[in-house]
Amino acid sequence: MAEVHHVDDPADPRLADYRDLRDVQLRRHLETENGLFLAEGEKVVRRAVEAGFAPRSFLMAPKWLDGLADILETTDAPCFVMEERVAEQVTGFHVHRGALASLRRTPLPTLDAVLEGARSVLVLEDIVDHTNVGAIFRSGAALGFDAVLLAPRCADPLYRRSIKVGMGAVFTTPWTRLDDWYDALPALSARGFTTVALTLADDATAIEDAVAEVEKVALVLGGEGHGLSARWERSADRRAIIPMREGIDSLNVAAATAVACYVTARR
Known part of the structure; x- marks a missing residue:
């Protein structure tokens, strides 16, 4: 069971993760260097632990101790309890959701492992906004997509903001990064996926x-503003x-993903 520590000093060195x-x-430097990520809010913390991520520690206001008591019983990671102002x-x-957890990252799976048994996947190229990445994961999970693949320069799905917006969908949706950006789409085609670029x-x-009537589909989405690279559009x-009313050319990439996922799920 987690050992509870009541803390009133914000400079306590044990709080470095937060x-x-x-x-x-x-945060990017700290989290990469230490192999950690943060989950915020009771539901998201619970989903992270239940998905198998090992806690390093917890930080929460006193009122959240009872709500997360069952989670705290599953680990010996320390739990730092403090007033919200501290x-x-x-x-x-202001941590208005009251609870945070620092958890250990796990190695990313291989592309073949992520695609095993998948019929519908999302492929993201250079989407750098963490909110958009989190929203895309949430839409994909809600509408039955099996996996998400990210180009090397995409934002981190395990960044706190991404996790929060996605309500923890990143914990249950298989995902990995693509090593070979240039031939990423031909490689998916060779694995039997029809790559469909939103453009x-x-x-x-x-x-x-x-x-x-596409059996295995990979929806391909580009970065905010500039869209897909010429290489990915061509390949x-x-x-x-997504057809628009006259005078409107496009949707935000997260909104476009939700629409495209909805249509594709009913193909």
Whole structure:
């Protein structure tokens, strides 16, 4: 069972995992160097632990002890309990959801392991906004997609903001990063997937038509603003568009993913 420590000093060195959560660059360095990630909120903390991620520690307000008591019984990681005003001094913001956990990252699976048995996958190229990545994971999980593949420069799905927006979907959705960006889509085609790029290209067809009667599909989505690279647009098997009313050319990438997933799930 977790050992509970009541803390009133925000400078306590045992709280290093939780410092400066608003500093994205600092957090990237700290979390990568130490092989950790943070989960925020009772539901997300619970989902992370239940998915098999090993806790390093917990930080929470006193009122959350009872709600997470069953989770705390499963580990010997320390639990630091403090008033919300003290926690705010540690993290740099008001932890209104009351509970945080620092958990150990696990090695990413191979591409073949992630794709085993999959029929519908999402492929993300250079989507750098953590909120969008989290929302995409949530949409994919909700609409029955089997896996998510990320190009090397995509934002980290295990960053706190991504996890929070995705409500922990990253814990249950198989995912990995693509080692070979240049030939990533041909490699998926060789594995039997029809790659469908969401794009405004002149030869793009309506998403309903592009995914109709496709057995194994990989929806390919590009970065905010600039969209897909020319290489990925050209190497996709098909190019698709979500038809818009006149004067509107596109949706935010997270919203477009939700629409495309909904249509594809009913192909």
